[in-house]
Amino acid sequence: MATLWLLIIFGAVIALFWTSRQAAEAAKEHAQHQAEKLQVQMLSIACKQRRLGILRNGKPGIKSQFTFEFSSDGESVYYGTLYLENNRLVKADIPPYRIT
Numbered sequence: 001m002a003t004l005w006l007l008i009i010f011g012a013v014i015a016l017f018w019t020s021r022q023a024a025e026a027a028k029e030h031a032q033h034q035a036e037k038l039q040v041q042m043l044s045i046a047c048k049q050r051r052l053g054i055l056r057n058g059k060p061g062i063k064s065q066f067t068f069e070f071s072s073d074g075e076s077v078y079y080g081t082l083y084l085e086n087n088r089l090v091k092a093d094i095p096p097y098r099i100t
Contacts, residue, residue, distance in 0.1 A: 019086070020050065023064045026087035031068040034080065034092055043069040043077065055085040062086055073100045 028045055035042035049065040064084040069077050076098060083091040 019062055022087055023050070023062055023084055024066075026089075027064065027066040027068075027082055027084055030082055030084070030089045030092070031066070031080075034068075034082070034094065035070055038070070038072075038094065038097075040070045040072045040078075040097070041074070043071060045069075048081070056090070070097075072097045 045068040
């Protein structure tokens with residue numbers, strides 16, 4: 001019985017890690033798309049918050065918040081925020097930035 005619980009816990013950890021990596025890859029693609037749309041240079045992306053919750057469609061899933069750095073002139077750095085539910089972009093907060 002202990003072996004069964006150990007396998008279930010091990011499987012849950014692997015599944016959580018896998019979905020976490022999928023969300024990170026999706027966030028990177030969304031950030032690159034936002035940078036292309038704004039015609040700025042994306043510098044980096046980092047996960048700010050990740051938690052389990054009920055998504056907008058009523059199903060359980062992972063809600064993530066990613067912060068990405070971008071530059072419009074090569075000197076200034078601005079921080080945008082992406083809100084994801086699983087791999088889907090829900091909202092993007094882009095601060096005002098200098099256009100060159």
